[in-house]
Amino acid sequence: MYPNLYYAFKDLFGIELNGLKLINSFGFFVALSFVASAWILTLELKRKQNLGQFSYTEEKMMVGAPASVGELVINFLLGFLFGFKIIGAFLIPDALDNPQEFILSARGHAPMGIVVGLVFAFLKWRERNRQRLDKPEIRVVRIWPHDRVGDVVLYAAVFGFLGAKIFHNLENWNEFVKDPWGALVSFSGLTFYGGLICAGIAIIIYARKHRISIIHLCDTMAPVMMFAYAFGRIGCQVSGDGDWGIINRSAKPFSWIPDWAWAYKYPHNVIGEGIAIPGCEGPYCNELLAPVYPTPLYEIIVCFLLFGLIWYFRKKWKTPGMLAGLYLVLNGLERFFIEKIRVNTKYTDLPFQPTQAEIISSVLVIGGLILLLNAKKWFGKPTGTTT
Numbered sequence: 001m002y003p004n005l006y007y008a009f010k011d012l013f014g015i016e017l018n019g020l021k022l023i024n025s026f027g028f029f030v031a032l033s034f035v036a037s038a039w040i041l042t043l044e045l046k047r048k049q050n051l052g053q054f055s056y057t058e059e060k061m062m063v064g065a066p067a068s069v070g071e072l073v074i075n076f077l078l079g080f081l082f083g084f085k086i087i088g089a090f091l092i093p094d095a096l097d098n099p100q101e102f103i104l105s106a107r108g109h110a111p112m113g114i115v116v117g118l119v120f121a122f123l124k125w126r127e128r129n130r131q132r133l134d135k136p137e138i139r140v141v142r143i144w145p146h147d148r149v150g151d152v153v154l155y156a157a158v159f160g161f162l163g164a165k166i167f168h169n170l171e172n173w174n175e176f177v178k179d180p181w182g183a184l185v186s187f188s189g190l191t192f193y194g195g196l197i198c199a200g201i202a203i204i205i206y207a208r209k210h211r212i213s214i215i216h217l218c219d220t221m222a223p224v225m226m227f228a229y230a231f232g233r234i235g236c237q238v239s240g241d242g243d244w245g246i247i248n249r250s251a252k253p254f255s256w257i258p259d260w261a262w263a264y265k266y267p268h269n270v271i272g273e274g275i276a277i278p279g280c281e282g283p284y285c286n287e288l289l290a291p292v293y294p295t296p297l298y299e300i301i302v303c304f305l306l307f308g309l310i311w312y313f314r315k316k317w318k319t320p321g322m323l324a325g326l327y328l329v330l331n332g333l334e335r336f337f338i339e340k341i342r343v344n345t346k347y348t349d350l351p352f353q354p355t356q357a358e359i360i361s362s363v364l365v366i367g368g369l370i371l372l373l374n375a376k377k378w379f380g381k382p383t384g385t386t387t
Contacts, residue, residue: 001240003270003284004099008238021096022089022103026270029235037228038153044220044314045146053216053320056142064133071128072121079120084113098283145212152203159202160195167194171345171356192229193335193360215320215379222327223310229331230303237296240269245293245341263291293341299334306330321375328368332361 002008005028006020048054085102088109089095095102168191169175203221207214236243248263267277267287274288310327317323335357344355354362 001266001268001270001284002238003240003268007268007284018096019090021099022086024099024270025239026235026241029238030232033228033231033235034153034157036231037224038149040227041152041220041224042146042149044224045144045149048216048220049144049146054145054213055211056144057211058140059143060138061141063137063139064131065128065136066132067125067128071124075124076117076121078117080113080117082113082120083116084108084110087112087116143210145210145217148206148210148212151206155202155206156199160199163198164191164195166198167191167356170194191356193357196225197360215324218324219314219320219322222323223307223314226303226307226310226327226331230300230307233296233299233303237294237300240266240271240273242269242271242273242343243296244288244343245295246343247290248293248341249290261294261297264294265289265291266294292343295338295342299338302334302338306334319376320379321371325368325371325375328364328371330368332364332368336361336365 002011002025004021004025005023006017008025009015009017009020045054085108088107089099089102091109091112092102092107095107171191203217204214206212207217235241244264244266250263252259252262265274265287268280268284269286269288270284272284272286274286277285277287310323310330313326314323317326339355339358339361342355342357344357346353346355347359
C-alpha cells in the first residue's frame with residue numbers, strides 16, 4: 001500500500017521527496033477522478049448542445065473594471081493559506097513527520113503565508129489592470145452549460161464531501177458521539193451514497209437556477225458519475241483506507257488469480273489497521289491480521305465495465321431519462337451485491353439487518369426501473385440524433 005505519494009515514488013522509482021508526504025494517495029486519485037470527469041462532462045455537454053438538448057443563458061458582466069477590494073482580499077487569503085501550510089510544511093522541521101496532523105493543526109509559517117498572500121493579491125491586481133478600460137462597461141454574454149463545468153465540479157466536491165461525512169457519521173453514530181470534532185475533521189470516514197445524494201441535490205438546485213434542463217443533465221452525468229466512482233476506488237485500493245471486504249480464508253477458485261486479488265492483508269495501510277509488520281519501522285507499518293476480500297479492486301473492474309456500457313448506450317438511446325435510469329439500476333445492483341462481502345455497519349434493529357448502502361442501493365434500483373419504464377411517457381418524444 002502507498003499511504004501517500006512519498007511511498008509510491010520511493011518504491012516504484014527509488015526517489016525520496018519529502019514534500020510528497022503531503023499528498024495522500026486517496027486524495028490524489030479522487031482529485032484525478034474529478035479532473036478526468038470534468039473533461040468527460042465537458043465533451044458530453046458540448047455534444048448534447050449540438051443536438052439542441054441544451055441552450056445558453058445570457059448574463060450581464062462588468063468588463064474593464066479594476067480589481068475590487070473583495071477580489072484582492074480573497075486572493076490574499078488563498079495565498080496566505082498556501083504559504084502558511086503548504087510551503088510552511090517544507091520549512092518547519094517536523095511538519096512532514098505527520099502531514100495530516102500538521103494540515104489540521106493551527107501550526108504554519110506565518111511570514112511565508114504573508115509573502116505568498118501578497119504575491120497572489122498582486123497577481124490578481126495586475127491581471128485586472130491589464131484588462132482595465134478607461135470607462136468600464138457592462139456587456140451581455142452567452143453562458144452555455146459546458147461553461148459551467150467548473151461550478152458543477154466545485155459543487156460536487158464540496159457538497160459531496162459534506163454529504164459523505166454526514167452519512168458516515170449517521171451510520172457510525174456511537175463513534176461520532178465519542179469524538180464529534182475528530183470525526184468531522186478527519187479525512188477518513190466517507191460514505192459514497194451520502195456524497196452522491198447531497199451533491200446531486202446541490203447540482204439540481206444549481207441547474208434550476210441557471211435554467212439547465214435537469215433530465216438532460218442527469219443523462220449527461222450518468223457515465224461521468226460511474227467513471228468517477230471507478231477511478232476514485234483506485235485511491236481506496238492503493239492507500240488501504242479501510243474500505244475493504246470481510247475476512248477471506250477460502251481457497252482461490254482459479255490458480256491464475258493473483259493472491260492479492262483474492263485475499264489481501266493491506267500492508268502499510270493508511271489507517272494503521274492490524275498488527276505490526278516484522279522489521280518495519282516508522283509510520284504505516286501495520287497489516288491486517290487476516291486477509292480480506294479486496295473489494296475496491298472488484299469495484300474498479302466492475303464499474304469501469306459499467307461505465308463502458310453506459311457510454312455505449314449514450315448515443316443509442318434518444319429518450320430523455322433512459323440513461324439516468326440505467327445508471328441508477330446499475331449503480332444500485334453493483335453496490336448491493338458488493339455489500340455482501342464488505343465490512344460495514346448493519347442496522348440490527350431492522351429486518352434482515354441491512355447496511356445503509358443496501359437500503360439506498362435498493363431504492364436506487366427501484367427508482368431507476370421506474371424511470372426506465374416511464375421515461376417516454378414523462379419526458380416526451382426522443383430527442384437528438386446519433387451524431
